[in-house]
Amino acid sequence: MLAGKRVTLIIGGGIAAYKCLDLIRQLRRAGAQVTPVLTRAATEFVTPLSVAALAGEQVYQHLFDLKDEAEMGHIQLSRQSDLLVVAPATANMMAKMAGGHADDLATTLLLATDKPILIAPAMNVRMWEHRATQRNLAQLRADGVGVIGPDSGDMACGEFGPGRMAEPAAILATIVAKLRSGPLAGKRILVTSGPTHEPIDPVRYIANRSSGAQGTALAEALRDLGAEVVFVTGPATVPPPQGVTLHQIETAREMLDAVEAALPVDAAIFAAAVADWRVENASDQKLKKTKQGAPELVFAQNPDILATVAAHPKRPTLVVGFAAETEQVIAHAQAKLARKGCDWIVANDVSPATGIMGGAENAVHLISHAGVEEWPRLPKQEVAQRLAACIAKALS
């Protein structure tokens, strides 16, 4: 994902600095090399030793550290990376950056660099909302600095509101998006995946056997071709992909909300197995066995997310649906292509005998207005790579 990329991670002095240890691990797992830089205040929260051990590299701390200058000057250090990330970016660090200060190693690197900069602010909510910080934020954005977060929630200082540093996985996804290269670089693609869960009562739900494997493989393949992927998933059994913007939902209606919020996108791929029905009279309390016998469930139809997006004012250039069928696969899929208003349908036979649903392989037909292509039975990763290549061609 980030093989061959180098990220300079400037760790600022805030309690969120502890999350940077995890961020370093995630960056390295994604293939990036990490040059860590600690401000003086950061060393109050994390030790240079733990940062160096996780990064597998020397930690840079001091501007006038002659050994550093002898090995690598601060100008060179500021430019050797593909991206500089400041996390956590404190109010003080943002103020210094906005003012163009260079009074320590971190701020000097930020001023001397010719590479893109991403900041992940983290601070007390009042400090975040302060006019001075908002003014600095606007200045930094105007200067071309990327900003991720902050998130809202409970804060270490006991208050509640915006100010929590974005989670390492979200920072990683933004870094991947900033550094992407490949035929889909600059394209934003939505992928839905997994089953939906439709509640019957607080402890029971209606679900299906979708594992999320094909949607996840597709998101990874699109990401690896350079796309910025927005991944909206129900409760899948396979872990979600790394380096994508992740929205985890449970019900079809939540999936629709997340999908509409993600628009506009260049392409939307609907690999989710969405429940057609939800229980309209779902109970607030756990249903009990009663003498009256089984409860009567009243069903209501869920929104068709694919059809909604295909007819949306913000319709993506390419809309791709999946058709999981157990009989007359091609005929049903062709009818679905017309009915749902999409451009392609990826059709597969999910009869239990095929072992496809929940399995590692898939045998699909790619159906478009131009005709039907039959693909051989392949591992889901390879189906995903082929499909991602077709998507790249269609969007080029």
Ligand code: C5P
């Ligand atoms: O109608 P059917 O469920 O067979 O259609 C399958 C395709 O439609 C899949 O791409 C699926 O993700 C999408 N779909 C949807 N919303 C629904 C039902 C299906 O997006 N409520």
